[in-house]
Amino acid sequence: xxxxxxxxxxxxxxxxxxxxxxxxxxxxxxxxxxxxxxxxxxxxxxxxxxxxxxxxxxxxxxxxxxxxxxxxxxxxxxxxxxxxxxxxxxxxxxxxxxxxxxxxxxxxxxxxxxxxxxxxxxxxxxxxxxxxxxxxxxxxxxxxxxxxxxxxxxxxxxxxxxxxxxxxxxxxxxxxxxxxxxxxxxxxxxxxxxxxxxxxxxxxxxxxxxxxxxxxxxxxxxxxxxxxxxxxxxxxxxxxxxxxxxxxxxxxxxxxxxxxxxxxxxxxxxxxxxxxxxxxxxxxxxxxxxxxxxxxxxxxxxxxxxxxxxxxxxxxxxxxxxxxxxxxxxxxxxx
Numbered sequence: 001x002x003x004x005x006x007x008x009x010x011x012x013x014x015x016x017x018x019x020x021x022x023x024x025x026x027x028x029x030x031x032x033x034x035x036x037x038x039x040x041x042x043x044x045x046x047x048x049x050x051x052x053x054x055x056x057x058x059x060x061x062x063x064x065x066x067x068x069x070x071x072x073x074x075x076x077x078x079x080x081x082x083x084x085x086x087x088x089x090x091x092x093x094x095x096x097x098x099x100x101x102x103x104x105x106x107x108x109x110x111x112x113x114x115x116x117x118x119x120x121x122x123x124x125x126x127x128x129x130x131x132x133x134x135x136x137x138x139x140x141x142x143x144x145x146x147x148x149x150x151x152x153x154x155x156x157x158x159x160x161x162x163x164x165x166x167x168x169x170x171x172x173x174x175x176x177x178x179x180x181x182x183x184x185x186x187x188x189x190x191x192x193x194x195x196x197x198x199x200x201x202x203x204x205x206x207x208x209x210x211x212x213x214x215x216x217x218x219x220x221x222x223x224x225x226x227x228x229x230x231x232x233x234x235x236x237x238x239x240x241x242x243x244x245x246x247x248x249x250x251x252x253x254x255x256x257x258x259x260x261x262x263x264x265x266x267x268x269x270x271x272x273x274x275x276x277x278x279x280x281x282x283x284x285x286x287x288x289x290x291x292x293x294x295x296x297x298x299x300x301x302x303x304x305x306x307x308x309x310x311x312x313x314x315x316x317x318x319x320x321x322x323x324x325x326x327x328x329x330x331x332x333x334x335x
Contacts, residue, residue, distance in 0.1 A: 001027055003287060004071035004098070006062075006081050008033040008040025008047065011219060011270040013077020017043050018273040019283035027287075030069050032062070036320060039313050040077075053080045059088065066096040073291050074100040075268070075283065079156060082108045082267055099290050101246040103266040110242065111266040114181050115153045126238050127260045129253075130184040134174060137182055144184040149262075150174060153181045158218030186260045187253040194220060195231065196269050197239045197248045198282050198296055200289060205236035206296035207282070209275045211306075220271050221308045225278040227301045231259040238264075246286050247272075274306045 003020055007013030008031035017040050020027045031044035034052050041047035048065050051058045066074075074092075076085055085092070086105045093100055103111075110116045114131075121128040129149075132140045140148070150173040151161040162173035163185065174180060195210040210229035214222040231254070239248045242264070249269040252261040269275075272282055280299040288294040 001025060001073070001287070001291065002030060002069060002071040003027045004030045004032070004066065004069065004074045005040070005044070005077055006032050006050075006075070007077025008044065009035050009038030010040075010078045012079075012268060014040045014043075015270045015272045016075050016077050016268055016283055019276050019281050020287075022273065022276050023281055023284035025284065025288070030065070030071055032065065037315075042313055042315055042319070053078065053084060059084060063092070063096070066092065066098065070096065071098050073287050074098055074102075075287070076100075076102055077268075079112065079265075079267065082112075101286060101290050103245045103248070104243060107242055107244050108266045111248075111264040113153050114151070114155075114263065117261075117264050118181070118183075120242065121238075121261060124238075124241050126234070126241075127258050129186045129260045129262050132182050134180060134182070137170070140182060140184070146170075147185045149183045149185050150177055150180050151183075152177055153179050156218070158215065161218075183262065186262070187255045189215070191254045193226075193229075193231070193252055193254065193259065194223075194269065194271055195229070195235050195250045195252075196272065196275050196280075196282055197235055197244075197250065198286055199239055199244050199246060199248065200296055203240060203243065203245075205239050207280060207285075207299045208232035208235050208239075209278065209280050209282070209299050209301055210235075211271065211274065211278075213271070220274070223271060223274050223306045225275075225301055225304050225306070227299075227303050230257070234259065242266075246290065247282055275301070277306055278302050278304055 005016050029044040030046045031040050032048045032050045050061045085100050085102045086108050089100045110120050118131040147163050147165045160177050164170040164173050194213050197208045200206050211223040211225050213220040235250050247268045249265040250261055251263040252259040278301040280301050285296050289296050
C-alpha cells in the first residue's frame with residue numbers, strides 16, 4: 001500500500017512515519033517537506049520537496065506528486081496543511097483515486113482556535129477551564145484567582161504561553177501575546193493528560209488511549225499509559241459531537257476527577273508512536289480502516305512508561321545535494 005505523508009520535518013509527520021514502519025503491513029511511504037534537511041524524507045521509500053503550505057504553488061506541486069505516485073491514502077503531518085486538504089478533499093480523492101484522512105473544515109477551525117474550542121465545549125455541556133478574551137478579564141477574576149494562563153488563540157506547543165501570578169504579570173503577558181485567550185489554571189502539571197481518539201467511517205469512536213504526560217518545550221517527553229482511563233467514554237462523546245474524522249487528540253488537566261479540556265487537535269498526535277509502543281497503532285489501524293474497510297480493533301494497551309530522547313541520522317553528501325541543488329522542484333527525489 002502506498003502512503004503519502006506530508007510534514008516529514010515535523011514531529012507529527014515523523015511520528016506518522018514511525019507508526020507506519022512499526023506496523024506489520026509493508027507500507028511504501030512517500031514523504032514530502034519543504035526542507036531538504038528533514039529527517040523524515042530519509043526514512044521514506046520516496047521523497048519530494050514541496051513549497052511551504054502558505055505558498056500559492058503548494059497544492060499544484062502536491063497534485064503533480066499525487067498524479068505521479070498514485071498513493072492509496074494521504075496522511076497530514078502539520079497543522080498548517082490540514083485546512084488545505086480538508087477544503088480540497090473531495091476533489092483530490094476523486095481526481096487521484098486516493099483517500100485523505102482529514103476532518104471537515106469546521107472541525108479543524110474549532111480545533112485550531114482555542115476560543116472556538118472553549119465555545120464548543122461550553123455550548124455542548126462538556127468540561128472546560130474558565131476562559132475569556134481580554135475584555136472579560138474582570139469577570140474571570142471574580143470567578144477564580146491567580147494564577148491564570150495567557151496564550152495565543154491560535155498556536156502550537158507552548159509557544160507564547162504565560163503562567164501569570166498577578167496583575168502586573170497579566171498585563172505584561174497581554175502586551176506580548178497576539179490575539180490572546182485568558183484561562184484559569186487548572187490543577188497542576190502532574191495532572192496533565194493527552195488522549196488519542198479514533199473515529200470510524202460511520203462517525204463512531206472506536207478507541208481512546210490516554211496517557212499522563214510531562215512536557216518539555218511544549219512536547220510530551222515522558223508519558224505514562226493509563227489503560228481503561230475513566231475519561232475515555234467522555235472523550236468519545238466529545239469527539240462524536242464535534243464530528244471529527246479519523247484521528248483526534250485531546251489535551252486536558254484533571255481537577256477533582258473531571259477532565260477539563262484546553263486543547264483539541266483534529267489530526268494525528270506527535271505521541272502516536274508512543275501509543276503504538278503501548279499496543280495501539282492508530283495510524284496503521286486508521287489507514288487499514290479507511291482504505292481497506294478493516295474494523296478498528298479494541299485497544300489492548302499496556303500500562304507502560306515511555307521516555308523520549310534525541311537520536312541521529314547520517315546523510316551522505318550526495319543525498320543532500322540531490323535536494324539542495326534542485327530546491328523546490330517536484331522532480332527532486334530521494335530513493
